[in-house]
Amino acid sequence: MQRKLVVICLINFLIAALMGLALRYASINPIGFNYRFLTHAHSHVAMLGWVYLMLFTLIVHYFVEEKKPVFNKLFWITEVAVVGMMLSFPFQGYAAVSITFSTLHIFFSYYFAYLIWKHHKIMNLPARYLLKTSLVFMVISTIGVWCLGPAVSMLGQASAFYQIAIQFFLHFQFNGWFLIAVIALFFHHIKLKDCKQFRLFFKLLIVSTILTLALPINWFAPHIVLYWINGAGVLIQFVALIMFLVLIKPYRISFLNEHSKLTVYMYSFAIFSFVLKTVLQLASLVPEVSLAAYQHRNFVIGFIHLTMLGVISGFLFSFILQSKLVLNDKWLHGGIYAFVLGFVLTEILLMVQGSMFYFESGFMPNYYFLLFLFSVLLPLGIVLIIINILKYKNHETSMLKALST
Known part of the structure; x- marks a missing residue:
């Protein structure tokens, strides 16, 4: 794994964290920045500068056997788009410059998904299924972004259409692309074998990810049907969690023996957070x-x-x-x-x-x-x-x- 790429991702995360710190300080004293604009910058840099690019780095490192120069070039031009958002959002919010860099990032992500789909060499079947699914959800999530323009022109930013489009993007980014991708990497690390339990977990995970979108939709367009859809999704998601814990249990002893206490502690923290969520x-x-x-x-x-x-x-x-x-x-x-x-x-x-x-x-x-x-x-x-x-x-x-x- 290239050290400089990981450092760049962590620097992006540091800048996002400092923006978040400034937002917290704004509740104590004025900071001279538009609070809403800085919030947009904070969220975009955290999601696209830290999580997206770190997943980019890890996926290429572990799942692409032949490291073609195009991956390195794509990382750096994507980082340029992140820096563009980092420097534009705090001063103008959603406007010409920030929207341009955000749009470029989306097109770069499409190209990344295409390259991984074409060049990946994943022998571990569970990791392959999950990675491909995460990439599909990443592409699907951007439908929400493309709906924002029509939503504003037709009904305005206060409309349910606009708010649902944002929630659509966030839901499938967090619960589809990000979450499923880290599970794919985790299963790759523990060398999880394909089995009936995994196939069931995989199906439950996909179904629950789709159905639980009903909750944020219900916030802006309330309907009893959406409540029941989300209820089914949440229950299926809980069963998927149980299947996840059952799947990883046999690997616990070997994992404890092969890794440092700090690494085991961090994995335990992540899994506990997943259970709590x-x-x-x-x-x-x-x-x-x-x-x-x-x-x-x-x-x-x-x-x-x-x-x-x-x-x-x-x-x-x-x-x-x-x-x-x-x-x-x-x-x-x-x-x-x-x-x-x-x-x-x-x-x-x-x-x-x-x-x-x-x-x-x-x-x-x-x-x-x-x-x-x-x-x-x-x-x-x-x-x-x-x-x-x-x-x-x-x-x-x-x-x-x-x-x-």
Whole structure:
């Protein structure tokens, strides 16, 4: 795996985390930026600069046998599109420049999907099925983006059509492309064998991913049928989770023996977040809970961060720890622990404050200050991990020089 590509992805993640920190600070003091514009920048850089490009790097490394130059070129021009969004969204929000770079990124992602479909060499059948499915969901998700223009021109940004188009994109990005891709990589690492249980898990995962789109649609176009569709999807998703745990259980002992304690800890964190995400979605079976989750922003942000930082980033960090890019030292341990602690503390604050809003109990003391303070741990953790990777590179270089003399 190319070290510089991973470092670029982590720098993107660091910038997204610093933007998120600025958003948290804006609740304490004015920051001189349009809050909504900066939110767009934060989300785009986190999703497309960190998760997308990190998946790009991992998929090419593990699943493409012949590393053609086109993959390297595509990575860098995609990074140019990310930087374009990074520099335009904070100042203009959705406007000509930012939309241009966002559109370019979509076309680059189509080309990436085509290249992987054409050049992949995946011997592990479960990983192959899941990877191809994740790429299909990635392409499908962009239908939501293409609907935004017609939605604005026909009905405006406040319309249900516009909001549903956004939710369509986000749902299939997070639950289709991102989540299924990291599961594909995870199954590749544990060398999961094809079996009847996997085939059932695979089918349940696809069906539940499609059906659970009904929940965000129901927020903007309420209908009893959508409630029942989402209910079926959530229950199927829970069964898929049980199948997932059954599938990985036989590999537990060998996995513990083959990896460092920190790597096992990070994988455990990611899997626990995956379980928690699925269990929390069961709560949407209660209409009052589903409505409260939509009405109170703390719950929405908390759930998005649980998926983005806990599940997806948890697995991505695990893959990095499993690579030969890091040195098992205090910088690495400090970075991982700082990131996880920052995530856990901010999640607790968001959920507690959201519950207080729901029960009309007002604000907890120093809520915004504590949220900002705990959020500092997230970029701090990323910085320490970057330092470790760069430090290990220098260590390798000095070792090679010593051997050559």
